[in-house]
Amino acid sequence: MGPIKHALQCTTECREELLAMIGDCLTMKGLWKFLGIFVVGMIFILGVGGAIYENSQAGQNKQIEVNAAQTQVNTLTLIEVKKDLAYLKEGQQKMERDSQENFKALLKEIKSIRK
Numbered sequence: 001m002g003p004i005k006h007a008l009q010c011t012t013e014c015r016e017e018l019l020a021m022i023g024d025c026l027t028m029k030g031l032w033k034f035l036g037i038f039v040v041g042m043i044f045i046l047g048v049g050g051a052i053y054e055n056s057q058a059g060q061n062k063q064i065e066v067n068a069a070q071t072q073v074n075t076l077t078l079i080e081v082k083k084d085l086a087y088l089k090e091g092q093q094k095m096e097r098d099s100q101e102n103f104k105a106l107l108k109e110i111k112s113i114r115k
Helices: 012-025 028-114
Strands: none
Touching: none
């Protein structure tokens, strides 16, 4: 089927009748119904968006707490490692002093045996 062709052309009066019919479709009752549905829809969308945002924030807060706890553990571990490093350095210096003293004593013994 093709477009319907009317025998009469639309005149200004015809346009006014069409506008009047369209105006009758937009009643106050229909407008309030549309606004009510629109407001309920917006409340629903905002509620869902808020719930998604809240879940996201809760996950981020949990991750922040985990990171803070891990930072605390890392800090304590670093303190212990620094103590151990200082102890090892002190032990190494003592060992070097003792080995030098032992070396000197060994040289004296060798010199005394040769004489």
